Amino acid sequence: MRTQFEPGDGRHDPSLSTVMSERRQLINLAYRLLGSLADAEDVVQEAYVRWYAMTPQQREAVESPGGWLTKVAGRICLDQLRSARARRESYVGEWIPEPLPDRTEWAGGRPSGANADPADRVTLDESVNMAFLVVLESMTPAERVAFILHDVFRYSFAEVAEIVGRSPAACRQLASSARRRMRASHAPAAATTTASRRAAVVRDFKHAWETQDIAALIGLLDPDATALADGGGVVNAAPHPISGSAQIAAYVVAIAGKAPDQTLLERTVNGQPGLVIQQDGVTTAVLAFHIASDRITHFWAVRNPEKLGAWTVGR
Numbered sequence: 001m002r003t004q005f006e007p008g009d010g011r012h013d014p015s016l017s018t019v020m021s022e023r024r025q026l027i028n029l030a031y032r033l034l035g036s037l038a039d040a041e042d043v044v045q046e047a048y049v050r051w052y053a054m055t056p057q058q059r060e061a062v063e064s065p066g067g068w069l070t071k072v073a074g075r076i077c078l079d080q081l082r083s084a085r086a087r088r089e090s091y092v093g094e095w096i097p098e099p100l101p102d103r104t105e106w107a108g109g110r111p112s113g114a115n116a117d118p119a120d121r122v123t124l125d126e127s128v129n130m131a132f133l134v135v136l137e138s139m140t141p142a143e144r145v146a147f148i149l150h151d152v153f154r155y156s157f158a159e160v161a162e163i164v165g166r167s168p169a170a171c172r173q174l175a176s177s178a179r180r181r182m183r184a185s186h187a188p189a190a191a192t193t194t195a196s197r198r199a200a201v202v203r204d205f206k207h208a209w210e211t212q213d214i215a216a217l218i219g220l221l222d223p224d225a226t227a228l229a230d231g232g233g234v235v236n237a238a239p240h241p242i243s244g245s246a247q248i249a250a251y252v253v254a255i256a257g258k259a260p261d262q263t264l265l266e267r268t269v270n271g272q273p274g275l276v277i278q279q280d281g282v283t284t285a286v287l288a289f290h291i292a293s294d295r296i297t298h299f300w301a302v303r304n305p306e307k308l309g310a311w312t313v314g315r
């Protein structure tokens with residue numbers, strides 16, 4: 001098995017260095033499947049525990065350690081996705097995937113205090129932008145696993161079948177159903193707006209927020225825009241989606257009025273231009289945006305501190 005992110009060869013060499021070289025691709029896979037860096041780390045750790053629970057003879061008999069680890073990690077993720085549905089029902093407010101930082105700021109320069117562990121092990125591309133991950137949440141666990149493994153990581157349906165526990169034909173249908181969900185969501189539409197334009201729109205949104213210019217905010221938002229906030233019951237956040245440009249603009253202005261000393265920073269969030277809110281140097285929220293036709297159609301505000309671990313004070 002191979003992914004487009006880590007092409008290294010693990011055949012016939014189950015040495016420590018060979019096995020550990022698979023870690024990055026496993027993190028890439030698990031994060032896309034679970035939408036949580038912390039959960040992805042736990043899954044990969046468990047996969048390695050199971051690898052070293054085998055005898056040396058059993059490990060030597062494995063033709064492809066990378067393939068074995070991927071199969072185990074995929075199955076653990078599938079089990080977690082199934083149990084996550086029940087957990088999400090008791091989650092306080094909206095659940096948003098964990099946001100990821102980039103090593104560099106799109107406003108220029110390397111952020112102080114940045115480090116390469118653990119978020120930098122996730123390859124940032126269209127398959128981790130927030131709009132994409134949110135649509136993944138609407139899929140069944142089997143659809144999500146089949147789609148990510150085949151369409152993003154380019155595994156064959158025969159390989160996917162070994163992980164999902166269904167026939168290759170059934171996995172093909174699962175991936176097809178997932179693609180229809182993705183197309184219906186219009187999530188890839190961000191690609192129709194250039195990266196520089198997306199950055200400009202987010203920068204204008206930041207300025208309008210800081211100046212509490214409600215008219216400018218409305219002009220930057222699609223009339224049918226939606227905003228979601230995730231506080232996880234730990235911090236205050238809007239408990240339900242806010243719909244409509246005027247309603248969102250009013251909410252943003254109200255927040256600005258309640259916290260006049262907060263700082264808004266331009267940052268890359270899941271590979272796209274976003275914003276980070278800091279209070280006294282501590283990150284209190286990370287905002288991700290979906291932009292189409294130069295208007296913000298969705299934005300997600302992650303406030304749950306348990307999901308902000310990758311965002312250091314230096315960022």
